[in-house]
Amino acid sequence: MTTPVRFAYADAAAGRTDGSRLAYVPITLRHEAHVLAVVGLLDTGSTVNVLPYPLGFQLGLVWEHQTTQVQLTGSLARLPARGVIVSGQVASFPPVALAFAWTQATDVPMILGQVNFFMEFDVCFFRSQAAFEVKPKGEAP
Amino acid sequence: MSLTELVPAVKMLPRADKLRLMQLLIIDLAQEEGIPLLAAEAEYPIWTPLNAFDAADTLLQMLQTHQAAP
Numbered sequence: 001m002t003t004p005v006r007f008a009y010a011d012a013a014a015g016r017t018d019g020s021r022l023a024y025v026p027i028t029l030r031h032e033a034h035v036l037a038v039v040g041l042l043d044t045g046s047t048v049n050v051l052p053y054p055l056g057f058q059l060g061l062v063w064e065h066q067t068t069q070v071q072l073t074g075s076l077a078r079l080p081a082r083g084v085i086v087s088g089q090v091a092s093f094p095p096v097a098l099a100f101a102w103t104q105a106t107d108v109p110m111i112l113g114q115v116n117f118f119m120e121f122d123v124c125f126f127r128s129q130a131a132f133e134v135k136p137k138g139e140a141p
Numbered sequence: 142m143s144l145t146e147l148v149p150a151v152k153m154l155p156r157a158d159k160l161r162l163m164q165l166l167i168i169d170l171a172q173e174e175g176i177p178l179l180a181a182e183a184e185y186p187i188w189t190p191l192n193a194f195d196a197a198d199t200l201l202q203m204l205q206t207h208q209a210a211p
Contacts, residue, residue, distance in 0.1 A: 047193040048200055068203060073193040075186035081196070083203045097207055099200035101190070108188045115197040116204060 004124065004133035005091040010039070023125065023132050025112065030087040030095065031059040038110055042123060042132065046113030050076065051084065051100035055110055059086060061102060070101040079104045088117075093136050096120045 009021035023042040028035060036058055040049075050072070056063075066082035081101040088098040099116050112118075124133045151162065171178055179185065190196065 043189055045191055046189045047197045048190055050188070050190060068199060070196045070199050071193070072190045072196055074190050075188055076190055083196075083200050085203055085207050097204060099204050099207075101193075101196055101200065105188075111188065111190075113190070115200050 002093070002135050004122075004135040005093075006131055006133045009127075009130040009132070018130070021130055024109075025090060025132075025134060027112070028089045028095075029055070029059060029098075030089070031061060031084075034058065034060040040110040040112040040117070042117075042125075043111045043113050044118065046111045048072070048111075048113050048115045049098055049100045049117055050081075050108065050111035050113070051086075051102045052108050052110055053102070053104050053106050056084065056100075056102045061086075063102075063104075066102060072101055072103065076101075076103050076105055076108065088120075090121060090134055093121075093134075096136075 007023070007025055010024045011020055012022045012024075013020040024039040025042055026037065027040050028037050030036075036055060038055060048070070053063075061084055063082065066084055068083035070081040070083045071077070072079075072081050081103040083099060084102045085097050085099050087095045089095040097116075098120070120137055121134050122137055126132060151159065154162065168178060
């Protein structure tokens, strides 16, 4: 059985109260020869994963080459987005294919949502301890 | 004007003015503490794509195609 990896909540706004801590998970993204170590916001309310434009650019993605249009909602609805698939690896777990809505927004965090981060990883939140655990899907606790 | 003088005057105020005074004091204290408050005329983005079901379907189709590819 795979042991979950435990992460601490991170301060989203330095110097604020405990309420500013959010669940950011370190993740390594790969696309072709490009490798990017980033953190993604675990957002259970988000229907999809969202990749900010600069991160996609750093992964070597070319906007004009991505032909699948994706319509986002909320504040991101006003900007175009494209569907992209990259490899994502959390801790030393096997990498998985992650589908992202690659938005032209630059001032948004990388969001890890239901499709398909939470379909690939089981996540348990311990907010009272400011911690969360992640492990690959499909294994009983 | 001291608080002792102020309290009877405040008690004479109509209910709406009392509430308005409370609001003003709360805003004043929050600003002194450096606590940012929401402004009525400002726009606050909600980045979370809630209920983006069409986008989710599109990405799932992309994943199926990706996994079916040799």
